[in-house]
Structures are given as structure tokens and as C-alpha cells.
Amino acid sequence: MAKKKRSAEKRTRRTFTRGFKQQAVQMMVDGYSASSVSDNLGIGNTNLLYRWKAELVSESGPVTETHDLCYRDLRAGFLFDRFFDLSLS
Numbered sequence: 001m002a003k004k005k006r007s008a009e010k011r012t013r014r015t016f017t018r019g020f021k022q023q024a025v026q027m028m029v030d031g032y033s034a035s036s037v038s039d040n041l042g043i044g045n046t047n048l049l050y051r052w053k054a055e056l057v058s059e060s061g062p063v064t065e066t067h068d069l070c071y072r073d074l075r076a077g078f079l080f081d082r083f084f085d086l087s088l089s
Contacts, residue, residue, distance in 0.1 A: 007038055016043075022039075022056065024037055024041055024043065024049055025052050028049060034046040034050065
């Protein structure tokens with residue numbers, strides 16, 4: 001298979017401010033999906049959002065980590081209950 005030629009233009013790496021990252025992660029915490037947040041903000045890659053979230057949680061300490069785990073448990077319980085409500089209908 002032939003290799004594709006790269007264009008002569010040099011690609012520049014985008015940078016995002018800390019505030020932008022915090023707002024994007026907050027949208028995910030508020031319940032928006034990572035894909036919808038990345039689409040709406042023009043980020044293009046959901047992996048960035050998950051990395052930013054992990055970085056912010058690790059910087060914030062154990063309280064935030066506990067909050068994140070509790071949120072996941074509540075979300076999983078909600079989805080579990082919703083699944084059984086739909087399956088019984």
C-alpha cells in the first residue's frame with residue numbers, strides 16, 4: 001500500500017485554558033455525554049475530556065475522588081432501575 005504524502009503545511013497543536021477545561025468537565029459532571037460536550041465545544045476527541053477530568057480529580061484530592069465514585073454509583077443504580085422499569089413494562 002502506498003504511503004500518503006503529508007502536506008507541506010505544519011499542523012499546530014491547539015491549547016485550551018484551564019477554565020475551558022474546567023467548564024467542559026463540569027458539563028460532563030452535570031450529565032451531558034462526553035461526545036455531546038466535545039461536539040458542542042469543538043474539541044473533536046472525547047479522550048481529551050476524560051483525561052482532563054482525571055487530571056482535575058487527581059489535583060482536587062480525595063474529596064473529589066469520593067464524589068466522583070458516588071456519582072458513578074448513583075448513575076449506575078439509576079440506569080439499573082431504569083432498565084428493569086423498561087423490561088417490566
